[in-house]
């Protein structure tokens with residue numbers, strides 16, 4: 120923890136400040152995507168049009184493949200586009216541009232190309248949005264050579280990782296956690312420092328168990344760790360922040376001590392990135408060094424709409440009371456983020 | 461409105477048909493007003509897109525369709541489903557995410573489907589229905605059916621690649637598709653004209669080789685007459701056609717969107733072009749008794765209030781049903 124003063128901030132605003140800082144610093148940084156001139160679907164670009172004008176905050180047609188492809192083209196001539204995809208699910212409309220083009224140009228052209236794009240793709244479950252607006256497929260992209268995969272879980276990391284992403288010469292796929300947009304957080308005052316890729320946040324310390332997690336489920340994991348701590352069981356928790364590259368050294372060092380590993384991700388467990396983490400640790404430490412290794416992820420079903428069914432996909436039931444179930448406040452964080460989809 | 465088999469009443473100057481159109485439009489409006497009210501009370505989860513001001517289009521389009529004609533819809537699809545013949549009470553159950561809803565609580569407002577009346581589904585992906593409609597038409601042709609496919613989409617969808625691909629496809633294979641572009645001038649939080657080059661959807665369609673007409677989509681009589689003519693062409697095997705229906709979106713993009721960026725004067729002006737009020741004055745002019753109009757309104761309110769109340773009291777789907785209908789081979793079951 121830094122000794123510098125901090126301010127309260129939501130994750131969406133932390134990201135916005137990071138973009139603002141980098142756009143002020145580097146005139147080649149710009150944003151393209153639907154409704155970004157209106158502040159973006161989630162308010163993540165609120166106010167930026169006023170400062171930077173419509174040439175750098177570019178509201179586009181609903182043309183996902185061209186949003187993605189034009190971002191690449193603009194990077195190839197030396198600008199640094201932030202490609203805003205509105206919601207991860209719409210990336211499917213631009214898969215050629217992402218997978219066959221952005222992820223390939225540097226290698227395929229023998230290192231001549233510098234695809235310095237950030238693709239922002241807010242993902243995950245959010246207010247019962249059903250199967251086409253809730254997906255978490257970050258593991259697909261860890262499987263894709265040529266890209267960095269970032270999955271922040273809090274305001275400070277959102278800002279610091281976004282600064283790194285914008286400055287990176289690699290294509291960075293940035294999975295904003297929709298469910299945490301308005302979660303309260305803190306950010307260190309002053310210039311936002313870049314957070315390096317591949318460096319996990321050691322969020323809780325203990326010897327009983329190593330838990331590895333990332334993105335929107337992280338707060339739930341920390342709540343569970345704190346509950347355990349009250350029972351006298353202290354666990355090591357790593358928020359990976361980026362799943363490619365990922366902090367193998369930190370996890371291996373912890374696991375060598377605890378000999379117990381649990382990977383928690385909100386995405387489907389089958390074929391998820393948890394499997395990769397466990398396999399890597401077995402390779403590094405040897406099977407005899409690990410007493411138990413488990414994954415906790417969603418069942419292999421699409422995300423359903425009805426609250427009790429959606430809860431079955433969430434790996435916690437805590438955060439989602441059903442409408443009409445009780446007088447509890449509406450689920451999710453309904454603060455400033457717009458999200459009128 | 462789509463008739464189960466058989467030919468619908470002839471279009472145009474026909475009091476019974478116009479009354480049916482009116483009834484359908486009032487049902488759509490009342491369905492959505494009731495849903496919005498419930499939404500604001502927190503009874504309905506998820507996103508909700510209403511279509512106040514656009515009712516003449518689904519009603520007018522489906523008046524010329526048969527039940528075995530297929531229709532693909534978009535995210536603003538309540539009117540499309542109702543007009544194609546879906547049952548309001550079953551729709552409410554789905555909006556509420558309850559047992560017995562059209563999609564068994566898997567879909568919600570944005571994914572209403574009723575395959576039994578040819579409604580192949582609302583879609584959460586803009587332009588997602590275009591290729592599906594074209595394929596449905598190709599399949600129907602292969603099956604030697606004289607049913608047709610109808611594709612409802614917004615102006616915003618015309619800037620996505622599938623618009624070009626689907627229209628070209630329909631034209632080269634002379635497929636029985638009616639494309640219906642509901643042009644309400646806005647796409648989410650953007651005025652579509654600010655991100656659209658050229659002369660718009662009809663010009664694009666004509667350039668691709670799909671004959672298109674632009675009409676006043678707030679005039680139910682015009683919509684009905686135009687659709688009747690074009691459906692006859694499409695059904696006769698003369699290839700795809702497109703209707704570009706100009707209309708208005710009175711509301712925000714979703715039930716939670718205040719759309720504060722829009723010029724309130726323009727929104728107020730749009731409300732003066734209300735398709736329901738307009739058809740009502742036509743009906744009165746043609747001598748329909750005001751009591752009949754009253755009755756239509758009352759019946760719609762009763763129907764929708766009953767549907768809403770039943771949905772609000774209905775049980776949730778059972779949790780194990782979350783695992784149903786994923787796939788046949790290799791499905792997982794509950795309990796993980």
Ligand SMILES: Cc1ncc(C[n+]2csc(CCOP(=O)(O)OP(=O)(O)O)c2C)c(N)n1
Pocket residue numbers: 153181183205209212460535536584585586587613614615616617644646647648709
């Ligand atoms: C491929 C894709 N991109 C973006 C979105 C987000 N989105 C949902 S509706 C909408 C606007 C669609 O406008 P239009 O097709 O004109 O229909 P309208 O909402 O006006 O009825 C947008 C951008 C989406 N659902 N799918």
